[in-house]
Structure formats: C-alpha cells, structure tokens
Amino acid sequence: MTIFTPKTEDEIVEALQWALSENAPVEVVGQGSKRNLGRPLQTEHTIALSEYSGVTLYEPDELVLSAKAGTPVAELETLLAENGQAFQFEPMDYGPLLGQASGQGTFGGLLATNLCGPRRLKSGSARDHVLGVRVVSGRGELFKSGGRVVKNVTGYDLSKGMANSWGTLGIATEITFKVLPAPETETTLVVRGLADDEAARAMAIAMGSSGEVASAAHLPVNVSGRVIDGDLNGDASTLLRLEGFAPSVNDRAAMLKGLLASAGTIADVSGDTSRKLWQEIRDVIPFADGTEQPVWRVSMVPMEAYKLVASLRMGAAVDAYYDWQGGLVWLRMEGEPEAEAVRALIKKYGGGHATLVRASTSLRAALPVFEPQPAPLAALSKRLKQQFDPSGILNPGRMVAGV
Amino acid sequence: MSGLLMPKADDATMSRRSDIVTALRTIVPGEGVVDATNAMRVFESDALTAYRQLPLVVVLPQTVAQVSRVLKYCHENNVKVVPRGSGTSLSGGALPLEDAVLLVMSRFNQILEIDYPNRVAVVQPGVTNLGITKAVEHEGFYYAPDPSSQIACSIGGNVAENSGGVHCLKYGLTANNVLGLEMVLITGEVVRLGGKHLDSEGYDLLGLMTGSEGLLGVVTEVTVRILQKPATARALMVGFPTSEQAGKCVADIIAGGVIPGGMEMMDRPAIHAAEDFVHAGYPLDVEALLIIELDGPVVEVDHLIGMVEAIANKNGASTCVISQSEEERMAFWAGRKAAFPAVGRISPDYLCMDGTIPRKELPKVLAGMRELSEKYGLRVANVFHAGDGNLHPLILYDANIPEELHKAEDFGADILRLCVKVGGVLTGEHGVGVEKRELMPEMFNEIDLNQQIRVKCAFDDKHLLNPGKVFPQLHRCAELGRMHVHRGQVPFPEIPRF
Numbered sequence: 001m002t003i004f005t006p007k008t009e010d011e012i013v014e015a016l017q018w019a020l021s022e023n024a025p026v027e028v029v030g031q032g033s034k035r036n037l038g039r040p041l042q043t044e045h046t047i048a049l050s051e052y053s054g055v056t057l058y059e060p061d062e063l064v065l066s067a068k069a070g071t072p073v074a075e076l077e078t079l080l081a082e083n084g085q086a087f088q089f090e091p092m093d094y095g096p097l098l099g100q101a102s103g104q105g106t107f108g109g110l111l112a113t114n115l116c117g118p119r120r121l122k123s124g125s126a127r128d129h130v131l132g133v134r135v136v137s138g139r140g141e142l143f144k145s146g147g148r149v150v151k152n153v154t155g156y157d158l159s160k161g162m163a164n165s166w167g168t169l170g171i172a173t174e175i176t177f178k179v180l181p182a183p184e185t186e187t188t189l190v191v192r193g194l195a196d197d198e199a200a201r202a203m204a205i206a207m208g209s210s211g212e213v214a215s216a217a218h219l220p221v222n223v224s225g226r227v228i229d230g231d232l233n234g235d236a237s238t239l240l241r242l243e244g245f246a247p248s249v250n251d252r253a254a255m256l257k258g259l260l261a262s263a264g265t266i267a268d269v270s271g272d273t274s275r276k277l278w279q280e281i282r283d284v285i286p287f288a289d290g291t292e293q294p295v296w297r298v299s300m301v302p303m304e305a306y307k308l309v310a311s312l313r314m315g316a317a318v319d320a321y322y323d324w325q326g327g328l329v330w331l332r333m334e335g336e337p338e339a340e341a342v343r344a345l346i347k348k349y350g351g352g353h354a355t356l357v358r359a360s361t362s363l364r365a366a367l368p369v370f371e372p373q374p375a376p377l378a379a380l381s382k383r384l385k386q387q388f389d390p391s392g393i394l395n396p397g398r399m400v401a402g403v
Numbered sequence: 404m405s406g407l408l409m410p411k412a413d414d415a416t417m418s419r420r421s422d423i424v425t426a427l428r429t430i431v432p433g434e435g436v437v438d439a440t441n442a443m444r445v446f447e448s449d450a451l452t453a454y455r456q457l458p459l460v461v462v463l464p465q466t467v468a469q470v471s472r473v474l475k476y477c478h479e480n481n482v483k484v485v486p487r488g489s490g491t492s493l494s495g496g497a498l499p500l501e502d503a504v505l506l507v508m509s510r511f512n513q514i515l516e517i518d519y520p521n522r523v524a525v526v527q528p529g530v531t532n533l534g535i536t537k538a539v540e541h542e543g544f545y546y547a548p549d550p551s552s553q554i555a556c557s558i559g560g561n562v563a564e565n566s567g568g569v570h571c572l573k574y575g576l577t578a579n580n581v582l583g584l585e586m587v588l589i590t591g592e593v594v595r596l597g598g599k600h601l602d603s604e605g606y607d608l609l610g611l612m613t614g615s616e617g618l619l620g621v622v623t624e625v626t627v628r629i630l631q632k633p634a635t636a637r638a639l640m641v642g643f644p645t646s647e648q649a650g651k652c653v654a655d656i657i658a659g660g661v662i663p664g665g666m667e668m669m670d671r672p673a674i675h676a677a678e679d680f681v682h683a684g685y686p687l688d689v690e691a692l693l694i695i696e697l698d699g700p701v702v703e704v705d706h707l708i709g710m711v712e713a714i715a716n717k718n719g720a721s722t723c724v725i726s727q728s729e730e731e732r733m734a735f736w737a738g739r740k741a742a743f744p745a746v747g748r749i750s751p752d753y754l755c756m757d758g759t760i761p762r763k764e765l766p767k768v769l770a771g772m773r774e775l776s777e778k779y780g781l782r783v784a785n786v787f788h789a790g791d792g793n794l795h796p797l798i799l800y801d802a803n804i805p806e807e808l809h810k811a812e813d814f815g816a817d818i819l820r821l822c823v824k825v826g827g828v829l830t831g832e833h834g835v836g837v838e839k840r841e842l843m844p845e846m847f848n849e850i851d852l853n854q855q856i857r858v859k860c861a862f863d864d865k866h867l868l869n870p871g872k873v874f875p876q877l878h879r880c881a882e883l884g885r886m887h888v889h890r891g892q893v894p895f896p897e898i899p900r901f
Binding site for chain 1: 567571575576593605611633659699700707759760826827839843855
C-alpha cells in the first residue's frame with residue numbers, strides 16, 4: 001500500500017511511470033471526497049493530488065482561471081467571490097449527501113466528475129466551461145489540449161474528453177476554466193401546491209417564456225420542508241430562479257407572475273435565502289440524512305421524468321425531487337435500489353441515464369453504478385480508454401467493470 | 404493547388420474505381436451516386452476555393468441505413484471517405500481527395516421533431532443552421548449559434564466544426580447548444596450520444612465529436628436546444644482614437660458583469676472599406692470601432708445601455724451612438740456584416756484568417772500585424788469578435804500576380820504564429836482543415852498531437868475518414884500503440900512490459 005502525494009507535475013509523471021513499470025493499478029484521488037461514489041476500487045496504491053495545489057493564473061478582466069488539480073474548489077470559489085466572479089455552472093458539493101464534510105472537493109475532481117448545479121439548464125456543466133488541460137495519460141506522458149481562450153477549435157477537444165472520465169483516462173494536472181461575473185441580484189418565485197405533472201407544465205411554460213429563468217426545480221410536499229430551515233413546509237414548491245441586474249429581475253418576476261397566475265399562489269424568496277435554497281437543492285440536502293439509503297441521480301427529458309417517479313411509487317417507497325425543469329430527478333429509495341426497474345422506466349419514458357450516487361459499498365460493487373451503454377457505444381468507450389491508458393492502470397473498474 | 408500536399412492517392416483504389424461505383428450504386432440507387440466528371444465539378448472545393456480536387460466518386464445517401472452500408476463497404480474495402488455538409492468550410496475541411504468517396508449529406512434535410520415544452524429540435528444534419536430558426540420562429544424560438552454562413556451551412560457541418568458566430572459570447576458555441584447526436588462509425592455501426600436529456604452516462608463523446616472536422620464519424624441526426632428569442636435588442640456604435648482604448652472598453656464591459664449579445668470590433672482599414680461599400684454611417688476618423696449589441700427584456704437592455712455608454716465614455720470614446728430604432732440597429736450591423744464583401748471590392752482576392760488571442764493582447768497583435776503587412780507588402784484589414792478574442796484578419800492580395808497567394812499564405816501563417824505566441828490559438832471557429840494543418844506543431848508538441856491521433860484511432864483505426872485534414876501527419880495506430888521511451892530510458896527497465 002503506497003500513497004503518493006506528488007508536489008510537482010514531474011512527480012505525477014514519475015508516479016505514473018513507476019506504476020506502469022510495476023504494472024500496478026492506482027487509485028487517483030484529490031482529497032477522496034467522492035470515494036463513496038462510483039464503483040469501489042481495489043487497488044493497492046493511491047495517487048493523491050491534494051498537495052499539488054494552487055492557482056497558477058487568474059485574470060479577472062480576461063475571465064480566466066487556471067489552477068493545479070489538487071486545489072480545493074472552495075478555495076477557488078472564495079477567490080472568485082472576492083472579485084465578484086463565480087463558476088457559472090455552480091459545481092455541486094457531494095460531501096453532505098455522501099456523509100462527508102462539505103468543501104472537500106478538488107478542482108481535478110470537479111472536471112473528472114463533470115460537476116454542475118441548478119444552472120445546468122441555462123449555463124451548462126463543467127464541460128461547457130473548461131478551456132484547457134494539462135494531463136498525464138495512463139501511458140505516463142504529459143500532454144496538453146485547448147488553451148486559455150474561449151473560442152478555440154484547434155484539434156480535438158480533449159478537455160471535454162476529461163470531463164466525466166472519473167480519472168480513468170488520465171490525471172489532469174492543471175486545468176483552465178472560463179469564469180464569469182456573479183449575478184448582481186437573485187430572486188426565486190415559489191409556486192405553491194402543484195402536483196408533479198402540473199409542476200412540469202408550469203416549469204416548461206416559464207422556461208419557454210422570455211423570463212430567462214436560470215433554474216427551475218420542484219419540491220413535492222414531503223421534500224419541500226427540508227430546505228431553508230423549513231420555511232417552505234406544508235405544501236409542494238415549484239421554484240423559478242431569476243438572476244441579473246435588479247431592474248431586469250424585477251421586470252421578469254412580474255411578467256412570470258402574470259404568466260403563471262392561474263397555476264397557484266406565488267411567493268418570493270430573495271437574496272441570501274434564495275442563494276441558500278438553490279445551494280441546498282444543488283447539494284441534495286433533502287436527502288443528506290447520514291444514511292446509506294440508495295440515492296439515484298437521473299437525467300431525463302423534462303416532460304417525461306415525473307412519469308418515472310409516478311410509476312416507481314406504484315411498486316416501491318421512494319422520495320423524489322426535481323431540478324433542471326424537471327429533467328433531473330433525485331430519487332431516494334426507502335428499500336432496495338430497484339436498479340432494473342428504474343432503468344427500464346427511463347427507457348420507457350424517452351430515455352436518459354441513471355447513476356446510483358449513494359449506496360453501500362457492496363451494492364456499488366454488485367450493480368452498474370453508471371448507466372450501462374449499448375454494445376457499440378460500450379466498445380467505443382473501451383477503445384478510447386485503451387488509447388489513453390493501454391495498461392489499465394488508472395482507476396480500473398471505477399466506471400464500468402473490466403474497463 | 405498552392406503547394407498543398409495531400410496524402411498520396413492509393414493506386415489500388417484508383418484502379419478499382421468502377422467496382423466501387425458499382426458497389427455504391429447497389430447501396431444508393433438512382434441519382435444518389437455521381438461519377439461523371441462534369442457533374443462532380445460542383446463538389447471539387449468548399450468555401451476555401453484556393454484548393455480544388457475532384458473526388459473519386461460522389462455519393463448522396465438518403466437514409467441512415469444507406470450511410471451505414473456505404474461506410475461499412477468503405478471500411479471493409481479500405482476506401483477513404485470525405486464527409487461533406489453544405490461545403491461552406493473556410494479551412495478546406497470538405498476538400499475532396501482523388502482516391503476518396505465524397506459522402507454528401509445534403510439529402511438529410513428534414514426537421515424530424517420540434518418539442519417546445521422540452522425546448523429541443525431534432526433535425527437531420529443537412530438542415531441549414533438558419534433553417535432550424537425558421538422552423539421555430541413562429542413560436543418565438545430560435546437556435547442561438549449563428550455563423551455568418553448560416554443561410555447555407557448545415558447543422559451537421561456546424562457539429563463537425565463546432566461553429567460559433569457573433570452571438571456565441573453570450574449563448575455559447577455549437578458544443579454548448581447540441582444535446583444529442585446519432586452518428587455512424589466507419590464500421591457502419593450506428594450509435595447515439597446524449598439525447599433530449601442533459602449530459603451523457605459515460606465519456607463525453609459528444610464533446611469529442613463536436614469540432615472533430617469529420618474525422619471521427621458521420622452525423623445522421625442532431626438534437627439541439629432552442630431558446631426563446633430575447634424580447635428586444637439594441638446596439639451601440641462606439642469609435643475610439645486607439646485600439647488600446649477600444650480593447651480596454653471591452654474588458655471593462657465584461658468585468659462590469661455585462662455579457663453583450665454581440666461585441667464586434669473593426670480596425671481602420673475595415674471601417675473604411677465597409678463605409679465606402681454600404682454607407683452605414685461609420686466614423687472615419689477613428690482607429691477602432693465597436694458595435695455592442697445588448698439583448699433581453701426592454702428594461703434590462705435600457706439599464707445595460709446606460710452602463711455600457713458610461714464605460715465607453717470613461718475609456719475616451721470619440722463617438723458613441725445608441726440605436727433608437729430597429730432600422731438604426733440594422734444599419735450599425737450592415738457595415739460589419741458586409742465587411743468581407745467590402746474588402747472584396749478593394750482587392751481582387753483576400754484570405755480570411757481566424758486566430759483567437761487573450762483580449763488584452765489585441766494592441767500588441769495589431770501592431771505586429773502592421774509590421775508584417777509592411778514586410779510582406781500586403782494590406783490587412785481586421786474584424787474581431789472582441790468579446791471572445793476571435794480575430795479575423797483579412798489579407799488582401801491578387802491571385803493574378805505570381806507568388807502573391809503564396810506570400811499571403813505566409814503572411815497569414817505568421818499572424819497565427821503571433822496569436823499562439825501571445826497565448827492564443829490557431830483557429831477560433833473556422834477549423835484546422837487543410838489550411839492550418841501544417842501549423843499544428845506551433846501549438847502542440849508531438850506527444851500532444853499523438854494523443855489526439857489516438858482518439859482518432861479509437862474511432863477510426865484505419866484512418867479512412869477525412870485523411871489529410873487537421874493533422875500534419877497521421878501516424879499509424881499500431882505505431883502509436885507502442886510505449887513511449889523517455890530519453891531512451893524507462894524507469895525500472897528490468898520489469899517486463901506489456
């Protein structure tokens with residue numbers, strides 16, 4: 001059992017070349033904040049990037065930030081906030097859901113798991129904001145891709161290739177992201193008392209309007225009380241978040257209230273309470289209960305997702321809430337994960353994918369944590385893995401057994 | 404063609420031409436296979452017209468099954484394939500090869516589904532970019548990326564090139580607006596990436612495909628995000644005595660939290676050419692002109708216009724006109740949109756370059772370009788997507804003067820080297836194609852390029868799809884599979900290797 005904690009890029013290369021020469025698979029982590037997510041690894045050695053940390057370039061006027069992979073995301077967010085900026089894709093923090101402290105995630109982990117948040121609908125995820133990477137591949141070679149400018153089509157976009165690769169293709173050592181000014185004002189409209197299907201329709205109307213809604217979520221009645229200290233207790237809450245300059249936010253809020261007047265009573269949550277609300281939705285606080293009860297993260301077509309939940313409820317006790325206009329479902333199962341049922345229903349209702357983000361180690365070893373791919377696609381993914389990591393030394397089996 | 408070296412035509416393929424044509428005819432019946440020289444002439448170049456080449460044969464499939472069978476046949480018989488959409492590439496991405504089938508996707512021109520509640524459109528790849536907007540605008544929606552060729556360019560081509568446009572500063576590139584693809588691999592296998600839902604279950608193959616210039620697969624269906632049109636748009640036309648001031652103004656606007664729908668800059672030669680051509684009312688006594696468009700709800704646009712005007716004045720603007728009507732806004736744009744033909748009027752020919760730089764380096768790059776202009780004895784005019792640092796220098800030359808194209812190309816290459824030197828890149832939105840292929844080593848070392856080629860190997864291990872594009876040299880996949888030995892050594896050399 002060896003834990004490497006490289007302090008330089010050269011040491012990362014050396015560690016991997018050692019692993020290659022020993023033919024010894026390694027686990028790659030930042031601080032290990034997402035160890036309980038994904039298929040469990042059985043490697044003898046670990047490369048931890050926690051000591052390869054620090055900002056290497058930040059030019060607020062140019063909206064660009066580069067940092068080493070082990071830099072805590074929380075540290076970067078503080079730095080950005082001091083300059084009135086933010087990662088617009090608001091990366092979630094899995095800590096609370098997975099029974100860990102919050103603020104442990106690193107920059108490398110953010111890209112490797114393609115984090116995002118409630119703004120995903122309008123502003124994308126990490127893959128939409130990454131500009132460039134330096135990577136040590138599973139061949140022990142350092143390569144770069146992309147750059148520090150927003151508009152760049154020079155060669156394949158290997159930066160996006162690193163997104164959601166869970167450390168199986170290479171170790172990103174240094175990453176460059178686009179950053180943006182943080183919104184000046186934020187407010188949330190809360191439509192009370194809608195059933196899941198009514199909420200899906202209301203959110204579709206709002207998103208399809210000129211209201212420029214930044215995020216749209218629905219908390220059914222039994223979840224609604226579990227955010228912002230119980231302020232929304234008592235009734236289902238459909239949430240529409242508006243951001244921007246104050247005159248515009250106020251104008252759009254008035255427009256949307258008119259548009260949705262017939263849907264139900266509408267209240268406002270603004271400022272810091274609104275920010276707290278969306279952070280809790282982002283970090284799955286309603287299900288951060290300290291247990292290992294199975295939690296699914298399901299991405300589906302927005303107008304179909306509530307049908308999945310309704311169908312599941314006929315056969316099993318589930319707790320669910322929706323983000324992304326209804327298209328992201330957080331599902332907490334009261335009993336078994338019901339993997340086959342969940343995935344069959346996703347196929348039935350327009351397709352998508354489900355990730356078992358929380359479950360006991362034995363369940364995560366036994367079940368496909370990530371959505372299984374059709375054979376030609378699985379084969380293509382496997383070939384891609386082989387081109388980056390021909391010896392299979394990087395996080396083997398983290399995403400798919402045998403890859 | 405001007406010194407462009409393409410992969411040597413394969414004699415075996417050339418000698419089998421009639422067999423290949425016959426085989427393709429059994430897959431795509433009727434007029435879907437074109438092999439007469441005269442009829443193939445219209446396909447011999449794309450929008451980079453300096454290079455021309457007749458293909459081996461042209462095939463225009465109509466169904467996914469036909470695409471699959473054509474590719475499978477080509478894979479089994481080692482025949483190269485060049486995919487083509489509308490042929491509007493500015494980098495020669497769709498330039499045919501003498502020994503390759505040209506796979507033209509123009510008959511895939513149907514809009515398959517428009518789904519307003521989920522805000523997506525599912526279209527075939529031959530649908531034009533503007534065609535998507537036309538199909539949804541009666542409901543107040545549009546498709547955001549707007550490359551200037553949007554009336555002609557196909558959405559499949561947009562995916563291949565990761566096309567941008569004036570509005571991509573605020574609304575993103577093709578990669579940020581495509582949710583799903585159906586594509587056919589060179590083996591004939593049909594795969595789907597993403598869909599109407601967000602993100603995908605495994606590697607971001609959609610991200611790798613977007614901008615891959617037809618080297619990884621052939622797209623047969625595209626799912627795009629459609630957005631509600633902004634309620635209003637207004638523009639400011641702002642002139643500055645120096646490009647430094649204009650550049651600072653751009654930086655201050657963005658740092659102030661304002662992301663304009665569009666923010667374009669023109670330099671003095673471009674301003675004069677455009678004004679002479681369309682009489683847009685541009686000031687002629689300035690070194691740099693900004694057109695800044697703000698879109699959104701009326702109150703927001705009014706608010707932002709005030710902010711931007713104050714920033715412009717603070718940075719020493721010598722002219723600042725705010726559009727008071729839709730006609731006036733269109734007039735501001737008329738000159739910018741006509742900049743290319745306007746330059747075409749004052750020069751027999753021009754080359755359009757496409758580098759991106761960190762915005763703050765603009766004055767340095769403009770000064771460098773002036774020096775190069777003197778060195779080569781050729782004029783240059785600049786239009787610039789100022790918000791995202793994407794520079795389009797137009798190099799003026801006369802193809803009838805011997806060696807002048809060659810000189811213009813060398814000038815262009817020097818400009819791109821300068822872009823890379825200041826921290827920028829070779830191409831912001833036009834693609835590498837054949838045009839910038841030889842410059843790739845300016846930006847990437849051998850290891851960088853080899854890792855990109857390895858991605859190609861995962862998709863197309865025989866290098867049959869669009870060879871001769873993007874990479875200066877395509878190493879064989881088997882060669883790349885070997886272990887890289889660093890300075891003749893590997894650590895622990897006594898350990899047996901895989």
